[in-house]
Amino acid sequence: xxxxxxxxxxxxxxxxxxxxxxxxxxxxxxxxxxxxxxxxxxxxxxxxxxxxxxxxxxxxxxxxxxxxxxxxxxxxxxxxxxxxxxxxxxxxxxxxxxxxxxxxxxxxxxxxxxxxxxxxxxxxxxxxxxxxxxxxxxxxxxxxxxxxxxxxxxxxxxxxxxxxxxxxxxxxxxxxxxxxxxxxxxxxxxxxxxxxxxxxxxxxxxxxxxxxxxxxxxxxxxxxxxxxxxxxxxxxxxxxxxxxxxxxxxxxxxxxxxxxxxxxxxxxxxxxxxxxxxxxxxxxxxxxxxxxxxxxxxxxxxxxxxxxxxxxxxxxxxxxxxxxxxxxxxxxxxxxxxxxxxxxxxxxxxxxxxxxxxxxxxxxxxxxxxxxxxxxxxxxxxxxxxxxxxxxxx
Amino acid sequence: xxxxxxxxxxxxxxxxxxxxxxxxxxxxxxxxxxxxxxxxxxxxxxxxxxxxxxxxxxxxxxxxxxxxxxxxxxxxxxxxxxxxxxxxxxxxxxxxxxxxxxxxxxxxxxxxxxxxxxxxxxxxxxxxxxxxxxxxxxxxxxxxxxxxxxxxxxxxxxxxxxxxxxxxxxxxxxxxxxxxxxxxxxxxxxxxxxxxxxxxxxxxxxxxxxxxxxxxxx
Numbered sequence: 008x009x010x011x012x013x014x015x016x017x018x019x020x021x022x023x024x025x026x027x028x029x030x031x032x033x034x035x036x037x038x039x040x041x042x043x044x045x046x047x048x049x050x051x052x053x054x055x056x057x058x059x060x061x062x063x064x065x066x067x068x069x070x071x072x073x074x075x076x077x078x079x080x081x082x083x084x085x086x087x088x089x090x091x092x093x094x095x096x097x098x099x100x101x102x103x104x105x106x107x108x109x110x111x112x113x114x115x116x117x118x119x120x121x122x123x124x125x126x127x128x129x130x131x132x133x134x135x136x137x138x139x140x141x142x143x144x145x146x147x148x149x150x151x152x153x154x155x156x157x158x159x160x161x162x163x164x165x166x167x168x169x170x171x172x173x174x175x176x177x178x179x180x181x182x183x184x185x186x187x188x189x190x191x192x193x194x195x196x197x198x199x200x201x202x203x204x205x206x207x208x209x210x211x212x213x214x215x216x217x218x219x220x221x222x223x224x225x226x227x228x229x230x231x232x233x234x235x236x237x238x239x240x241x242x243x244x245x246x247x248x249x250x251x252x253x254x255x256x257x258x259x260x261x262x263x264x265x266x267x268x269x270x271x272x273x274x275x276x277x278x279x280x281x282x283x284x285x286x287x288x289x290x291x292x293x294x295x296x297x298x299x300x301x302x303x304x305x306x307x308x309x310x311x312x313x314x315x316x317x318x319x320x321x322x323x324x325x326x327x328x329x330x331x332x333x334x335x336x337x338x339x340x341x342x343x344x345x346x347x348x349x350x351x352x353x354x355x356x357x358x359x360x361x362x363x364x365x366x367x368x369x370x371x372x373x374x375x376x377x378x379x380x381x382x383x384x385x386x387x388x389x390x391x392x393x394x395x396x397x398x399x400x401x
Numbered sequence: 402x403x404x405x406x407x408x409x410x411x412x413x414x415x416x417x418x419x420x421x422x423x424x425x426x427x428x429x430x431x432x433x434x435x436x437x438x439x440x441x442x443x444x445x446x447x448x449x450x451x452x453x454x455x456x457x458x459x460x461x462x463x464x465x466x467x468x469x470x471x472x473x474x475x476x477x478x479x480x481x482x483x484x485x486x487x488x489x490x491x492x493x494x495x496x497x498x499x500x501x502x503x504x505x506x507x508x509x510x511x512x513x514x515x516x517x518x519x520x521x522x523x524x525x526x527x528x529x530x531x532x533x534x535x536x537x538x539x540x541x542x543x544x545x546x547x548x549x550x551x552x553x554x555x556x557x558x559x560x561x562x563x564x565x566x567x568x569x570x571x572x573x574x575x576x577x578x579x580x581x582x583x584x585x586x587x588x589x590x591x592x593x594x595x596x597x598x599x600x601x602x603x604x605x606x607x608x609x610x611x612x613x614x615x616x617x618x619x
Contacts, residue, residue: 068421327414
């Protein structure tokens with residue numbers, strides 16, 4: 008029985024090895040990579056399709072509407088209809104635009120988003136490349152997306168696209184700092200940049216409880232900060248100023264139409280999944296089960312369960328919070344997130360050098376909670392509403 | 402406490418999400434082609450022609466007076482008067498429209514045609530799904546499409562239609578009374594004429610008898 012379950016857990020690895028057994032040994036590594044890449048592309052593109060329909064239906068229900076319910080059973084074939092629609096639409100390229108860069112921008116965005124999956128462990132032994140600098144690679148690839156955004160805004164040769172790109176870049180660069188700083192605590196604790204060893208470190212249990220980093224004061228704070236920064240990084244509501252569907256029409260991809268427009272959405276969602284998967288890898292124990300008695304369930308199931316939970320939370324947050332103003336966005340990044348992440352580094356250090364016990368919990372908890380309250384009060388104090396004085400009209 | 406408002410909002414949206422699966426009252430959307438919102442009585446969009454009885458051609462109230470055609474602000478009505486006559490709603494011999502077209506792509510739903518019609522024959526309809534593949538011919542409604550029964554009118558605007566029906570009943574009673582009176586008068590006149598003729602014939606007979614024979618010399 009145990010052996011069978013283990014086989015189920017490793018079924019993709021076994022299948023891969025079995026298929027490769029028919030090939031000459033020279034081409035095996037290449038074919039193995041191609042197979043894994045194809046699987047990742049298909050799985051996450053499918054997840055994107057499911058997420059769009061889940062998001063539309065979820066937002067609908069949050070607003071007491073039905074959401075899409077016409078195409079297929081309960082409207083679940085809506086993504087196919089959307090795909091056909093965007094494929095058959097005319098692809099308009101502005102005449103003064105730089106055609107090559109205009110074409111390359113969405114391609115680069117999607118490619119960069121997909122490249123991040125190379126270092127994400129989807130299950131036990133299920134990783135494309137076990138790089139010893141995996142986390143570093145992930146953030147390096149993540150910043151490639153900003154380049155794609157700027158290419159889109161610049162090549163369109165439209166002032167709206169350019170301004171939209173500037174806003175997007177300002178936001179993404181601002182939030183890149185807390186994103187990376189929030190993840191450094193994990194690297195400090197685990198002493199490794201390899202995603203596989205980070206997950207392996209968390210996949211151990213005390214009694215039934217796992218050793219996920221989120222169950223420590225610094226880990227919890229790090230996770231919260233990482234998720235806020237990830238929301239802003241992937242241009243999700245409430246940080247969707249670059250897109251701002253109701254105010255500026257799609258910002259930097261104003262001049263895109265047809266499938267290129269859909270590619271931007273694909274890239275954004277794939278990027279969102281990648282950062283969510285990174286959050287899972289760093290703080291939520293990757294593919295490990297939440298309790299020791301549930302370890303018999305295949306590891307990839309846990310990974311996707313966690314990923315879907317985070318996606319649904321993203322949808323929930325999108326349905327709840329209104330969009331921030333530009334200055335609020337920047338204040339949050341530089342006056343709250345940055346000091347919090349820096350203090351969190353200190354907390355992680357204190358946690359590491361103190362003996363285990365209640366005192367460690369108390370001190371580290373206070374080191375997270377007190378600055379959080381103080382800093383948020385500092386953010387609040389600025390909000391003094393006063394009657395505006397007009398110089399000329401009064 | 403920081404973030405209290407966010408948690409409050411999250412709880413509210415979660416309640417909306419779950420509540421929409423539990424209580425149907427939360428979902429105010431009407432699934433249009435299958436379900437329709439109940440029509441209010443004052444609803445109106447485009448005019449139609451009312452006919453009495455079962456035959457649209459015979460019972461048409463319109464007498465082709467062309468007042469609506471003249472009054473229509475965007476000039477969307479086109480009427481051609483017939484050569485012959487047929488009895489109208491109250492039984493009087495009247496012309497009828499040989500052609501009656503309304504271009505609903507031009508119509509602005511002002512209801513002026515209804516206001517000016519002295520015969521209560523043109524009324525406002527409530528049908529709204531009129532989209533068509535042909536935006537010219539498809540939206541030009543002919544007499545056959547425009548003619549709708551009085552029963553239909555009664556279902557869409559009951560109060561208004563009841564008033565019109567009462568008015569017509571009164572008119573028909575008056576007309577019947579008039580016919581009756583006319584018939585009686587005719588009968589009386591005939592009787593009178595008969596007696597008069599009788600009397601006259603008698604007197605003329607007497608006259609001729611009384612007349613001198615040599616009167617014809619003039």
